[in-house]
Structures are given as structure tokens and as C-alpha cells.
Amino acid sequence: MNVVALSGSIVGSKTRTAINYTVQSLSESYPDAEITVIDLADYHIQFSDGRNYLEYEGDTKYVAETLMDADTIIIGTPIFQASIPATLKNIFDLLPQQAFLDKVVSIIVTAGSPKHYLIAEQQLKPILTYMKAQIVPTYVFIEEKDFYRKEITNDDVLLRLDRLVEDTMVLSETYAKVREAEEAKYDF
Amino acid sequence: MEQYRLNPEKGLEFGIYTLGDHLPDPSTGERISAQQRIHEIIEYAKLAEQAGVDFFSVGESHQEYFATQAHTVVLSAIAQATEKIKIGSSSTIISTSDPVRVYEDFSTIDLVSKGRTELVAGRASRVGLFNLLGYDINDYEDLYEEKFDLLLKINQEETVNWEGRFRAPLENAQVIPRPKEGALPIWRAVGGTPASAIKAGFAGVPMFMAHLGGPVSVFKQTVDAYREAARRSGHDPAQLPVATAGFFYAAETSQQALRELYPHINEGMKKTNGRGFAKQLFAQGVDRRNIMNVGSPQEIIEKILYQHEQFGHQRYIAQIDFGGMPLDKLQKNLEIIGTEIIPAIKKYTAKD
Numbered sequence: 357m358n359v360v361a362l363s364g365s366i367v368g369s370k371t372r373t374a375i376n377y378t379v380q381s382l383s384e385s386y387p388d389a390e391i392t393v394i395d396l397a398d399y400h401i402q403f404s405d406g407r408n409y410l411e412y413e414g415d416t417k418y419v420a421e422t423l424m425d426a427d428t429i430i431i432g433t434p435i436f437q438a439s440i441p442a443t444l445k446n447i448f449d450l451l452p453q454q455a456f457l458d459k460v461v462s463i464i465v466t467a468g469s470p471k472h473y474l475i476a477e478q479q480l481k482p483i484l485t486y487m488k489a490q491i492v493p494t495y496v497f498i499e500e501k502d503f504y505r506k507e508i509t510n511d512d513v514l515l516r517l518d519r520l521v522e523d524t525m526v527l528s529e530t531y532a533k534v535r536e537a538e539e540a541k542y543d544f
Numbered sequence: 545m546e547q548y549r550l551n552p553e554k555g556l557e558f559g560i561y562t563l564g565d566h567l568p569d570p571s572t573g574e575r576i577s578a579q580q581r582i583h584e585i586i587e588y589a590k591l592a593e594q595a596g597v598d599f600f601s602v603g604e605s606h607q608e609y610f611a612t613q614a615h616t617v618v619l620s621a622i623a624q625a626t627e628k629i630k631i632g633s634s635s636t637i638i639s640t641s642d643p644v645r646v647y648e649d650f651s652t653i654d655l656v657s658k659g660r661t662e663l664v665a666g667r668a669s670r671v672g673l674f675n676l677l678g679y680d681i682n683d684y685e686d687l688y689e690e691k692f693d694l695l696l697k698i699n700q701e702e703t704v705n706w707e708g709r710f711r712a713p714l715e716n717a718q719v720i721p722r723p724k725e726g727a728l729p730i731w732r733a734v735g736g737t738p739a740s741a742i743k744a745g746f747a748g749v750p751m752f753m754a755h756l757g758g759p760v761s762v763f764k765q766t767v768d769a770y771r772e773a774a775r776r777s778g779h780d781p782a783q784l785p786v787a788t789a790g791f792f793y794a795a796e797t798s799q800q801a802l803r804e805l806y807p808h809i810n811e812g813m814k815k816t817n818g819r820g821f822a823k824q825l826f827a828q829g830v831d832r833r834n835i836m837n838v839g840s841p842q843e844i845i846e847k848i849l850y851q852h853e854q855f856g857h858q859r860y861i862a863q864i865d866f867g868g869m870p871l872d873k874l875q876k877n878l879e880i881i882g883t884e885i886i887p888a889i890k891k892y893t894a895k896d
Contacts (some may be wrong), residue, residue: 405681407671410818424818452819542823544802 357386357528360426363395364433364444370466372397373506374498375432377514378464382430382521389525392426394419396443404449412450420450428460428528429489430520435467435475448483456489460531462524463495464517466503473497490531496520548729548750548785549630549662550858555894556848558886559599559861560592560878561634561789564612567815569868570807576868578611582618584871585611589622591875593629595882599859600626601634601664606673609816616649623657631657634789634861635666635733635752639687640677642711643695644719651723659724664752665692666733683710692732696749699727731787738769745773750785752861756821757829757836760854763788767855785858788851791829791836792862794880798830798839804873805838812867837862841884848885849892 359382363375372395379391399415409420423429433440448455461484465476476495484491496517502510508517545552562585568575576584589600600622604615612618615633622631631653636646646663654661667688668674674681690708698704698719707713731752732744744751751770755763771781791809795801810820829836830843835851837844837860848860864877 405671407681408669408818411671421818452817454819454822457822539823542802542827543799544806544823544827 357389357427357525357532358425359389359391359428359430359528360423361391361393361430362423362432362444362447363393363397364431364447365436365441366397366443368434369506370498370500370503371432371434371464373503373508374464374466374496374517375430377508378430378432378517378521381518382525385518385521386525392422394422396447401443401446401450404446409450409452416450419447423447423451424455426459427532428462428524429456430462430464430524431480432464432466433476433480435465435472438472438475440475440480445483448487451487453486454488456484456487458531458535459489460492460524460528461489462492462520462527464520465495465497466500467497468500470497470499490527492520492523492527494520494523545783545785545858547727549725550729550785552858553895555890555892556852556857557598557859558881558889559601559630559787559789559859560588560597561601561603561861561863562588562612562865563603563605563634563863564610564615564618565605565812565816565866566611567609567808567812567866567868569870570811581611582621585618585865586621586625587871588865588874589629589631590625591878593626595878596886597629597878597881599630599632599662599861601632601662601861603634604637605668605670606637606640606676607670607816609812616646616653619661620653620656623653623661626657626660628660630660630662632662632729632731633664634754635664635731637668637673638665638691638695639667639684640673640679641691643691643698644711644714644717647695647698647719647728648721650728651721654723654728655721661723662729662731663695664731664733665695669735686710692747696730696747699730731785734766734770736763736766738766741766741770742773745770745775745779745781745784746777748774748777748779748784750787752787752789755788755790755835757791757825757834759833760835760851761833763835764854767857786855787859787861788835788855788857789861790863791838791866792844792864792877793838794841794844794877794885796840798843801838801840802827802830808867808869810867841880845885845888848889852889852893 363372401416502513566581602615650663704714704717731750734740734753736755774781793801793805814820830839
């Protein structure tokens with residue numbers, strides 16, 4: 357299973373901290389999974405101009421191709437102005453329609469306020485659905501108070517992240533089998 | 545229709561097109577040389593002519609996995625190698641070329657082919673060629689519209705007076721040689737959406753509509769939008785030809801057709817577009833209501849006749865060679881086209 361963990365912001369540390377813990381948990385529980393971490397803070401990515409993703413250059417091309425090659429994507433996102441950050445939306449805009457067809461996508465949200473709890477549900481999931489992702493229904497919502505100096509201090513959050521890893525991988529493995537069975541049915 | 549060298553009395557025309565892609569055959573993983581691919585395209589045109597196909601066209605794409613960037617040169621070789629089949633482009637990227645040079649090339653090919661040449665002008669689906677050929681992608685739409693207009697003007701007037709943004713002005717400029725009949729059929733390439741078709745309709749030029757898969761009923765909206773736009777801007781839709789172009793593959797059964805074609809489309813699209821073709825959607829391609837012409841010869845005949853009934857189009861153009869399809873398979877398809885499909889289509893669509 358080719359898993360990409362995407363940290364969707366170029367500022368701050370909380371989303372990256374949550375992604376780091378998730379990746380660590382994933383690699384311990386699923387040692388066979390190939391995991392690539394993409395922290396958008398580490399790349400210079402241009403705005404989407406609508407071209408085919410193969411035609412971008414440099415970091416933009418790398419990030420787009422890495423996501424397109426993934427079987428499973430774990431998206432970590434902060435909430436800015438009651439929405440996902442522009443940097444993350446830009447990633448979606450770089451990719452083709454139906455880019456997430458046959459991919460399992462799960463979500464981790466970090467936010468400064470519990471008022472933002474439904475933003476993933478109401479703003480992020482519709483985008484992923486449009487792009488044909490198999491979405492892991494439950495997501496992990498982490499508040500600012502759960503972090504201290506780049507560590508997650510709330511055990512409940514850590515256990516929820518562990519369960520998200522399991523849910524993500526169970527769905528990925530199951531979906532791969534479902535897909536295999538469906539494709540075999542077509543006999544071509 | 546006469547100025548476009550079409551006679552609807554003779555029924556729906558059957559054409560073949562190639563994008564000029566140069567991809568490995570997925571069954572072997574091997575890719576033939578560019579030289580062999582170009583020769584096979586010329587051979588393909590000759591075989592199409594022998595099978596009684598009405599039209600054969602070659603595309604221009606400036607990117608990896610393509611071999612006919614200089615499509616006019618390939619067309620010129622085809623003009624020389626054939627005698628009666630109509631030939632053309634599918635399409636010529638007018639945005640990144642000088643319309644004067646393009647017109648000189650095509651009227652010359654028309655003379656080489658003795659009056660068999662047509663031009664389909666498109667705007668490219670990629671951005672790489674804008675860098676390669678020295679144009680700014682931000683001018684994407686303006687480049688196309690300005691150059692397409694100039695191309696039409698040159699087609700109508702031998703001595704041209706013109707001024708625009710993207711090329712030096714023309715003052716009493718004589719554009720020669722002229723095509724055999726004085727003018728060429730010039731089509732506007734349309735990607736299948738109504739938005740793009742409407743522009744062709746407003747301009748009152750023939751529409752060459754390329755498509756992947758999907759319901760005929762959806763593409764009918766595009767054809768209707770084209771004719772409605774033509775009518776609104778004072779053109780008679782009955783005088784404007786429509787061509788549709790898309791995947792074609794015939795085999796003994798639809799299952800065999802899917803099995804033989806799918807790896808070529810799926811692997812070829814992965815390489816050229818970065819995404820394969822979903823099996824679920826591809827499987828629906830054999831449905832009578834789907835625009836892809838894949839199936840047994842009888843199923844394909846029914847599909848094409850259904851499309852003709854819906855679109856009232858003048859020409860259907862089949863793409864069979866995408867994704868490293870070997871020549872023997874193309875030959876087999878042309879045999880079926882020549883002996884079964886064309887006779888049936890003409891029988892049902894020609895007015896006798």
C-alpha cells in the first residue's frame with residue numbers, strides 16, 4: 357500500500373505534529389506500508405493554471421505526481437477563516453477531475469476553536485467526493501489545547517489517531533480487494 | 545454542403561483519424577521506432593483507402609509519446625501514397641502557428657492530393673507547445689480566435705489585408721498557391737462541451753467534435769447547441785457539416801473487443817494524460833446508448849446508425865490506433881469496416 361501523508365499548510369506546527377504522530381503510528385502498525393510525507397511548508401508550489409498535472413515542473417510536479425501515484429492519502433489540514441487553507445485547495449486544483457478515483461482518503465483537522473468541527477464535513481468532504489475519493493467517514497478533529505510545544509498532550513487524541521490509522525488501512529485493504537473482484541468480473 | 549465536399553445524398557461518411565501517438569504496445573511493452581510509426585501511419589491510410597473509408601486524418605501534438613508534430617509533412621506523404629481518400633488534420637494547432645504558413649502547407653497538400661485535403665483547426669489541450677514554439681499561454685484563447693479568423697479570411701480571399709496582435713500586418717498580401725477548387729474545407733475542432741461548440745456555431749464553420757465516452761444524449765446537447773448558435777448568428781445549420789470522432793474497435797464479440805482494446809486505452813492514457821480509463825466506464829462503452837463504438841460489427845452498425853439518427857451528422861471518424869495498437873489489428877478492423885460496417889451504414893443513410 358502506497359500511503360501519502362499530506363500536511364496541507366505552509367505555516368504553523370500543529371497539523372505537521374499530528375501528521376508526524378499518525379505516520380509513526382502507521383509505520384509501527386503497518387510496517388509493509390510505503391509512506392511518503394508531504395509537508396507543503398517544504399515545497400514551493402505554484403498556483404494551478406488548469407494545465408495537465410504532468411506538465412507542471414519542479415516541486416509542483418513532484419507533489420502532484422506523488423499524490424496521483426498514491427493508493428491512500430491522509431490529509432492533515434488546519435482551519436483558516438472557517439475553511440481549509442488556500443494551499444490545500446490549490447493542491448486539489450492542480451489535480452485532474454476524478455483524481456482520487458480508487459484512492460482511500462482520510463482526514464485530520466487541527467483548529468483553534470471547536471466551532472470549526474463541521475468544516476471538514478461540509479467543505480472538505482464535498483471536494484473529495486467530487487474527486488471520487490473513498491473517504492474514511494470518521495475524521496480526527498484536534499484543538500489547539502491538545503498541543504503543547506509540538507507534542508500532542510491529550511491521550512484521547514492519540515488514541516483517536518491510532519484508530520484513524522486502522523480505519524484508513526482497513527478501508528484501503530478492503531477497497532483494494534473489492535476493486536480487484538469488480539475488475540475481475542469485467543473479464544477484460 | 546458542397547463547399548465542404550460533402551454529399552449527404554451518399555449517406556454518412558466514415559473516416560479514420562490518428563492523433564499520431566507513439567506509445568508502447570502494452571502486450572509487449574515494446575515501442576516501435578518513430579520511423580516505423582510514421583510509415584505505419586502512411587500504410588494505415590493506404591489500407592483505409594482500400595477498405596473504402598472516406599476520410600483519413602492525422603493530428604498535431606508537441607509532447608512526449610507523439611510522432612506527428614510535423615503532421616503536414618506526414619499528410620503530404622499520405623497525399624502521395626493515396627489516390628481517392630479525402631485527407632486532413634485532426635487537428636492542426638492553429639494557435640501556435642502562422643496561419644499564412646499553415647494555409648500554404650495545406651493548399652500545397654491539396655494540390656499534391658489533387659483536391660482531397662481538409663483542415664481541422666484546434667487549440668491544443670496542453671501547454672508545453674506554447675513554450676516550445678514561443679507563445680504565451682496567457683494568450684491561449686485570443687491566439688486561437690485571431691489565428692482561426694485569419695485562416696478563414698485567407699481561405700476566402702487570395703489577396704489579404706489584415707491586422708492583428710499576434711503577427712505582422714498583411715497588406716495586399718497574396719497567399720498562394722491556392723487549393724485546387726479555390727478554397728479548402730476548414731473545420732473547427734471542438735472538445736465535446738456545448739461551450740466550445742457554440743463558438744463554432746457562431747462562426748458558422750463546420751464542427752469536428754472529438755469525444756471519449758459517455759451517453760450519446762449528452763453529446764446531442766453539444767450538437768444542438770452548435771446548430772442553435774449557428775442559427776442565432778444568421779447561418780443555416782442545414783449547410784453546416786458536423787463530424788464526430790472517437791474510439792472504435794470491432795471484434796467478433798463485444799467482450800473480445802473490450803479485452804483487446806482496453807489495455808491500449810488504459811495504458812496509453814496513463815502515459816499521455818496521467819490517468820487511466822476506469823474499467824467500469826469502459827465496460828459501459830459497449831452499451832448502445834454510449835458514444836464509444838466498441839463491440840461486434842453488428843453492434844457497432846447499430847450504434848453508428850443510432851448516433852446518426854440523434855446527431856444528423858455528415859461524418860463519423862474512428863480512432864482505432866491509440867496506445868500502440870499493432871498494424872495487424874488495424875488491418876483486421878479495416879477489413880470489418882470495409883466489408884460489413886461501411887456497406888451497412890451507407891445502405892441505411894444514403895438517399896437512393
